[in-house]
Amino acid sequence: MTKQKVQAGVLATRSVSPKQALRLRKRLLVTTKALNHLKKKTLISAMKMKQAGCCKPDGGSCCVNKKLN
């Protein structure tokens, strides 16, 4: 999504900026920090991660959670 000048319609709308979209996307993804936190709290275990074939955060669809569901 690029910042562009558009003619306002009858009900004018705005878009989020590319920077905001990236910020949101980043918050959606599973991070190593989050996984380590959950492991520390024993909410997920390294054993289950291994069973699920999960080696690292994979970009938003955490396979550990997916398979356990």
Added chain:
Amino acid sequence: MTITNQQLRDAFLSPQLKHYFEKKLSRLSCAEVRIRVEEALKFLNIAVYCHGNIPVSKEIDEIWHYWILETKEYQKLCSALQGRKFLDHSSNDYLEYFDKDIERRNDLTRDVAMLATYVLNYGPFEKKRVKYWPLAAHLVEKSGLSVRQLNRWLTFGPPWASEWFLATSTNVNA
């Protein structure tokens, strides 16, 4: 200030078009047709910011198709929507001729941007409307996010990732 469903209908949906959609989609209740038309209008009124695959479901695409078939009405709609330009529609089956991977070419950042743009302009997602926006539906139905959490994320609310995974873990143990 967000745009309401009533404002969308008043601005873009004439009585004759309402009648037309209800006839074309007579298998559905009038309330369901109204919701789909409203979601289609929400998309079309931010479509000028959307590049690539459409971020709405086939039910909303169907409304778009019907609108296009009423050519005069569609032209009138386009001239009133944000951008005030003709909105082209292109099927992936057609675009596949130029790009074999078109169906798979998803851009998460772009889809996220469209959901955030939705909330920015129309307010939080309602539970019954989430299903018409595939990324939102995926996050709610497959990834264990509640609609409240979805809306909080899209409005740049406080960090919620741990809460999300806690909720998922609780479901696992239940």
